[in-house]
Amino acid sequence: MNKVANTEAQRMNFWERLYIPEIARGLGLTFIEMFKPRVTRQYPEVRWEPQGSYRGRPVLVNEDDGERCVACGLCSRVCPALAIEVQASETDRIKERYPVKFEINMLRCIFCGFCEEVCPEEAIVMSKEYDIVFQTTDEAILGKENLLKPVSELQDRLEFLRQWK
Amino acid sequence: MSEFLWVIIESTIKAVIILTLIMLVYGALGVYLERKISAWIQNRIGPNRVGPFGLLQPFADVLKLFLKEDLVPTAANPTFHRLAPIITLGVAVAVYAVIPFGDYVTIAGRNIQLGLAPNANIAILFVLAMTSVGVYGITLGGWSSNNKYSLLGALRSTAQMISYELSMGLALVGVLMVAGTLSINQIVIQQSNYHWNIIYQPLGFILFLVAAFAETNRAPFDLPEAEPELVGGYNTEYSGMKFGMFFLAEYANMGTSSAIMVLLYFGGWQTLVPGGWFGFEPGSIGLALLQFVSFFIKIEIMVLFFIWVRWSVPRFRYDQLMNLGWKVLLPLAIANVAGTGIVSLLLK
Numbered sequence: 001m002n003k004v005a006n007t008e009a010q011r012m013n014f015w016e017r018l019y020i021p022e023i024a025r026g027l028g029l030t031f032i033e034m035f036k037p038r039v040t041r042q043y044p045e046v047r048w049e050p051q052g053s054y055r056g057r058p059v060l061v062n063e064d065d066g067e068r069c070v071a072c073g074l075c076s077r078v079c080p081a082l083a084i085e086v087q088a089s090e091t092d093r094i095k096e097r098y099p100v101k102f103e104i105n106m107l108r109c110i111f112c113g114f115c116e117e118v119c120p121e122e123a124i125v126m127s128k129e130y131d132i133v134f135q136t137t138d139e140a141i142l143g144k145e146n147l148l149k150p151v152s153e154l155q156d157r158l159e160f161l162r163q164w165k
Numbered sequence: 166m167s168e169f170l171w172v173i174i175e176s177t178i179k180a181v182i183i184l185t186l187i188m189l190v191y192g193a194l195g196v197y198l199e200r201k202i203s204a205w206i207q208n209r210i211g212p213n214r215v216g217p218f219g220l221l222q223p224f225a226d227v228l229k230l231f232l233k234e235d236l237v238p239t240a241a242n243p244t245f246h247r248l249a250p251i252i253t254l255g256v257a258v259a260v261y262a263v264i265p266f267g268d269y270v271t272i273a274g275r276n277i278q279l280g281l282a283p284n285a286n287i288a289i290l291f292v293l294a295m296t297s298v299g300v301y302g303i304t305l306g307g308w309s310s311n312n313k314y315s316l317l318g319a320l321r322s323t324a325q326m327i328s329y330e331l332s333m334g335l336a337l338v339g340v341l342m343v344a345g346t347l348s349i350n351q352i353v354i355q356q357s358n359y360h361w362n363i364i365y366q367p368l369g370f371i372l373f374l375v376a377a378f379a380e381t382n383r384a385p386f387d388l389p390e391a392e393p394e395l396v397g398g399y400n401t402e403y404s405g406m407k408f409g410m411f412f413l414a415e416y417a418n419m420g421t422s423s424a425i426m427v428l429l430y431f432g433g434w435q436t437l438v439p440g441g442w443f444g445f446e447p448g449s450i451g452l453a454l455l456q457f458v459s460f461f462i463k464i465e466i467m468v469l470f471f472i473w474v475r476w477s478v479p480r481f482r483y484d485q486l487m488n489l490g491w492k493v494l495l496p497l498a499i500a501n502v503a504g505t506g507i508v509s510l511l512l513k
Contacts, residue, residue, distance in 0.1 A: 030477040
């Protein structure tokens, strides 16, 4: 049988072997820790503000004259989790196409950011929202009314994309 | 006959007060302190949502336990499965029958002892016997669950208790040789004027302390529970308030051990500041209150120490535990007894 020497125990000197002084040292260490600043964040009251690089809930960019999306369907095509459904229609605006229906199923979404990456119009971007809550499966399917977000709120992310994408 | 009736009424009132005190002080405050101090040591905040400073957290915990389903596994032995937590908690509480919470109060010409039977002349034997019976609850719980992890936890608990009860008893013998009596109240009275036994029995106290950690299944000797190895040890198959009873018993045991240590080594209910400072007469309610508060503060300091150690020292390996118990603590305890005997003989 292969007998493994307990080297750690053999290396100990007399005082370490006595054990009590070492325990007292350990207790002293934890005692000092008691008075150090706390690392806990009181979540609902104190919230964490993510950086622009954060991939939160995907949203549609809404400019002053309507959404950027032209309903090309690339996001829906690239989505590995099949979470996006787009239906195109026509308008009288200069940008003729617009999505009459744009749904993201948040139960399917895996926050990979492919939709954002593939989007030729920078119309769908990942927001900073990380606490996504719903009580029924129907609530989890977000329509246009929940997805559209004014461009002013998404400046951090757009800046990040311009720099790094 | 009226005397007999009076004694029964008095004892019932005392028992109710002591039980409430144990539940509140050791159950609620113990759990609260444990969670708070563990949080502080880990640089967290700890419970702070339920009530001011999270003080009502233990009550929320117990409410949750009450509302949980009370499961008995199909393969378990239902009788013993139900009996085990009752034994554990009952025994943990029974010890308080002989613990004096103060000297005495004179009400309407009667000297009322603060405690159910503080002058019992076999008090320490009773305490040792009762804490030993506590292991039956754990063993029965582990065995009747019909779960290998529970059984392993129960076996560990039994072996641990047997190994450490010896050195615990021998550590106590040192105190008994100094005091010359088994009555806890007498031992406390002998420690008046701050002649605490810790001065005469420092080694005995350390031995008793280590043995008490093992006896109460607290870290670093919490092998019967050992969450990472044994899931939950003996209480794996328990849910709801039956688990709550095991949980409460653990804290009650911690309180008991602290109380015994305070009584035997730190002067028990002897006041921290002389009662004469406030002009309290012996037997007055003021002095009794001061004694009770002193006793309580000493116990809480010991409980805090228990908690502090739990969150500082990692768990022992099983062979290390046995080595420490049989090869270190037992010889030291015997040496302590012999040394105490020789010194007290020389000083005679």
